Amino acid sequence: MKIANAFINCKINNKVKKRIMKKWINRFIKYYRNPKNEFGFMVLSLMKKWTNLPANVLIDDGGLWTNIGNKQIILFQINNNYYRDFNKIIPMSIENEPQILVKNVKIDLSNFEIEQIKDFVKKCQKELIQIADDYDHSEFFEKIRNKGFYKEKCK
Numbered sequence: 001m002k003i004a005n006a007f008i009n010c011k012i013n014n015k016v017k018k019r020i021m022k023k024w025i026n027r028f029i030k031y032y033r034n035p036k037n038e039f040g041f042m043v044l045s046l047m048k049k050w051t052n053l054p055a056n057v058l059i060d061d062g063g064l065w066t067n068i069g070n071k072q073i074i075l076f077q078i079n080n081n082y083y084r085d086f087n088k089i090i091p092m093s094i095e096n097e098p099q100i101l102v103k104n105v106k107i108d109l110s111n112f113e114i115e116q117i118k119d120f121v122k123k124c125q126k127e128l129i130q131i132a133d134d135y136d137h138s139e140f141f142e143k144i145r146n147k148g149f150y151k152e153k154c155k
Contacts, residue, residue, distance in 0.1 A: 025091060025101055043075070044131065044140075049082050051150055053120055054113035056084055061131050072129060073101065076117050079108040094121055094128050123147055 044061035046053060058075040073091040077084065091101045098121040100107075100114075107114065121128065124144055131140045144150045 021101075028091070029102075044137065045084060046144075046150075047082070047084075048077075048080070051144075053149065054116050055080060055109060056082075057117065057120070058084070058089065059128060059131060061137065071095070071101065074121065074128060078105065080113075092117065092121060094125055096122060096125070098122065120149055124149065 042061070043058040046057040046059065048054065048056050051057070056077040058077075060074075072094040074094060075089045075091055078088050078090055079085065081088070090105055090107075093099045093101060098118045109117075124147060127140055127143050131137075134140075141150055
């Protein structure tokens with residue numbers, strides 16, 4: 001059962017103009033950066049210290065914001081901090097060739113680190129989409145551990 005997207009109208013044509021997509025992305029970013037929405041913003045955090053990823057990755061495990069327009073997304077942090085910083089998070093599409101959906105943002109990650117995140121999205125595409133429908137976190141973590149993205153022992 002799909003939950004209707006509460007934040008962004010996701011029923012659009014395939015011929016959506018870039019300015020409309022940018023408007024929807026900016027509306028979403030304003031929503032999660034708003035301090036009054038801080039505790040209402042539900043995410044499954046893949047923290048850098050627990051994964052083999054170069055940055056924190058935030059996943060929609062409730063099916064609330066998976067779609068922006070016709071793209072399914074994850075969020076990733078654009079710096080190497082261990083702690084989540086919601087002011088340094090941008091969306092990336094979940095597809096065979098992931099794209100960063102925001103332009104003109106200074107990303108503190110190297111190209112190699114961005115490619116690592118894109119590789120994670122490519123290899124775990126099915127799991128990232130399925131987590132919003134199943135809510136089975138233990139199965140999700142087991143699958144990404146088997147693919148080599150989650151550390152066996154956390155220090």
